[in-house]
Amino acid sequence: MSDRDAMTVWELLREYAATQSGSFTSQEALSWFRRHAPDKANERNIRTHIRGASWNVGNRPQFSTKEPFLTKLDRGLFWRARLDEIEGWRADVPTPTVEPMPAAPAEGHLVSEWHTEDNTQRLLVEWLAGEGWTIARTANTATREHGVDVVAEREGQRLGVEVKGYPSRFYVTGRKKGQVKTSTPKEQAKKWYAHALVPAIRLRTHEPDSVSVMCFPDSRVYRPLYADTALSLRAAGIDVWLVSQDGAVEILGQSSLPGERLDARVQFGL
Structure with a gap:
């Protein structure tokens, strides 16, 4: 039994x-x-x-x-x-x-979701500051500001992070705010993962000396997506970080911390 x-x-x-x-x-x-x-x-x-x-x-x-x-x-x-x-x-x-x-769930339910992009970015920034990083930039998520979401510096290293949240089941802005979405959060999260990849690659192209990171709230969707793309991400020099609800950050795969990254061309024999 x-x-x-x-x-x-x-x-x-x-x-x-x-x-x-x-x-x-x-x-x-x-x-x-x-x-x-x-x-x-x-x-x-x-x-x-x-x-x-x-x-x-x-x-x-x-x-x-x-x-x-x-x-x-x-x-x-x-x-x-x-x-x-x-x-x-x-x-x-x-x-x-x-x-x-x-017609819509109570407003409090919408704002209480911990895994929004805004909250994920806030938790990440707090963690970085606690680890001794100096925050050089944070994007305004409310206005969908363009550019790298979080830029931080420590010990001569520069970090650029593209942050995505986990989709709500409800529309959180616009005329449909509060209404249940027709698409599922799981399927939308897959698109957000893909959307984070292009800025991360652009950062590697334009700032090859910076560490390029894709950051997401910890969920059952983002972990398998990382597993499916890990080899290619490592070859490209892009890391994936997951932020938990309590503010802890898990660095998946190869660490991006100073002195711990190998050149991708050497590591993969390219």
């Missing part, structure tokens, strides 16, 4: 939710159950549990003794509840009524 065989649907749902950095649909949760716990993949039961795990759903008597861990955003759309929402539930704050089909 596997560990999951002994787990309840509630426990399994909590395990699934813990892996989600953004919003998800009840259908996506059901698909996870079918792959990881097929004997418990009863659609009606799982949907009932998802509803019961949401703090802002008014009628959850079956789960009244359990602490919720999800937030309902829209019909069939949820994400992991924020700490302040759970604390509010604990304090017995009156549960707000969720309209059947709201």
